[in-house]
Amino acid sequence: MARNWASKKAATFEESVIREMSRLCAASGGVNLAQGFPDFACPQELKDAAKAAIDDDVNQYAITWGAKAFRDGIAAKVAATYDGWTVDPETELCVTCGSTEAMIATLLATVDPGDEVIVFEPFYENYGPDAVLSGATPVYVTLHAPDWSIDEGELRAAFSDRTRAIIVNTPHNPTGKVFTRAELDLISELCQRHDALCLTDEIYEHIVYDVEHVPPATVPGLEDRTVTINALSKTYAVTGWRVGWSIAPAEITSSIRKVHDFLTVGAAAPLQAAGAAAMALPPSYYVEEAASYRERRDLLCSVLADAGFSFRVPDGAYYVLCETGDLDPGRDSSAYARRIVVDPGIAAVPGTSFYADPSMGAGQIRFAFPKKLETLHAAAERIAKL
Numbered sequence: 001m002a003r004n005w006a007s008k009k010a011a012t013f014e015e016s017v018i019r020e021m022s023r024l025c026a027a028s029g030g031v032n033l034a035q036g037f038p039d040f041a042c043p044q045e046l047k048d049a050a051k052a053a054i055d056d057d058v059n060q061y062a063i064t065w066g067a068k069a070f071r072d073g074i075a076a077k078v079a080a081t082y083d084g085w086t087v088d089p090e091t092e093l094c095v096t097c098g099s100t101e102a103m104i105a106t107l108l109a110t111v112d113p114g115d116e117v118i119v120f121e122p123f124y125e126n127y128g129p130d131a132v133l134s135g136a137t138p139v140y141v142t143l144h145a146p147d148w149s150i151d152e153g154e155l156r157a158a159f160s161d162r163t164r165a166i167i168v169n170t171p172h173n174p175t176g177k178v179f180t181r182a183e184l185d186l187i188s189e190l191c192q193r194h195d196a197l198c199l200t201d202e203i204y205e206h207i208v209y210d211v212e213h214v215p216p217a218t219v220p221g222l223e224d225r226t227v228t229i230n231a232l233s234k235t236y237a238v239t240g241w242r243v244g245w246s247i248a249p250a251e252i253t254s255s256i257r258k259v260h261d262f263l264t265v266g267a268a269a270p271l272q273a274a275g276a277a278a279m280a281l282p283p284s285y286y287v288e289e290a291a292s293y294r295e296r297r298d299l300l301c302s303v304l305a306d307a308g309f310s311f312r313v314p315d316g317a318y319y320v321l322c323e324t325g326d327l328d329p330g331r332d333s334s335a336y337a338r339r340i341v342v343d344p345g346i347a348a349v350p351g352t353s354f355y356a357d358p359s360m361g362a363g364q365i366r367f368a369f370p371k372k373l374e375t376l377h378a379a380a381e382r383i384a385k386l
């Protein structure tokens with residue numbers, strides 16, 4: 001028998017189902033509401049800046065932890081967006097290959113084998129494998145449907161002296177939950193009591209509907225123990241550029257920078273120049289973006305409700321996590337998603353992908369809506385056939 005070359009770590013998790021659904025969708029010619037990426041153009045300012053950088057021969061490595069103009073831009077945009085939050089671009093920022101690298105680099109830089117990392121469930125697929133790759137043990141805390149609330153007792157019980165960090169994702173993928181100040185205050189209290197870090201993925205920060213996005217780094221008690229992860233990907237519709245960053249106190253940042261350097265050396269230099277242009281976009285860009293997403297959300301939600309799905313309308317991000325109910329009486333969302341991607345040709349992500357125990361998501365499916373209205377109308381025709 002051939003030898004199995006998989007490492008013990010690699011053997012503990014599977015290929016990403018989110019990315020797999022995109023491939024199945026391409027093969028079947030379906031409409032892709034699975035993987036969360038925009039099908040519309042990015043701002044012209046970013047394209048112009050990227051092209052100009054290549055024409056100017058910005059072809060060699062940027063500074064490992066990020067081109068200065070881009071870091072300065074990120075720091076200025078943070079200060080302009082959130083009262084009282086200042087970031088030192090020289091010591092508190094690390095530019096990475098997308099938020100995916102920012103998260104794994106952060107975990108590798110801050111967590112030791114045997115440490116526990118708290119992850120809210122349902123979760124974005126990457127966090128489990130991220131924890132495993134860093135040697136940590138994930139500890140899951142349920143967000144309870146229908147409003148995805150936290151049970152304070154359960155969260156308190158998850159923290160212990162083994163807890164090294166908690167991963168927060170607000171606005172949250174896949175539920176659309178936006179963490180409230182009260183919830184973040186509780187997380188702050190527990191992180192202080194157990195001397196734990198708050199690792200927060202805020203890639204949907206500007207995609208919120210009628211609620212306030214509170215960055216954990218601005219919550220009293222979390223300022224000195226938070227790593228904020230973000231990227232150009234969602235806010236500027238450039239998921240394939242792979243440009244993200246981490247913001248953290250200088251001491252933590254210096255660990256992240258070292259790990260990042262040996263993982264990837266750096267993100268694409270000409271695209272960091274475009275990132276600087278992105279940071280200079282006016283506030284109206286974000287207002288218009290949120291309004292466009294609201295229109296997409298409302299369209300998809302009404303289509304899904306008409307089809308018989310039940311769900312809580314998301315307060316943020318660009319996903320709707322649905323109960324399949326009578327649409328999938330067998331409650332096997334993995335098989336259901338694989339069936340509907342072929343006929344009627346609509347790709348979504350089975351709920352099983354968002355739980356450590358997949359059976360918890362067997363009656364759920366996630367639809368993404370970062371799409372042109374015409375794409376959502378095409379999806380609507382297919383969803384109506386379910």
Ligand code: GLN
Nearest residue numbers: 018019034035036037173
């Ligand atoms: N965040 C996106 C999703 O959940 C995908 C991100 C990715 O595939 N890297 O669909």
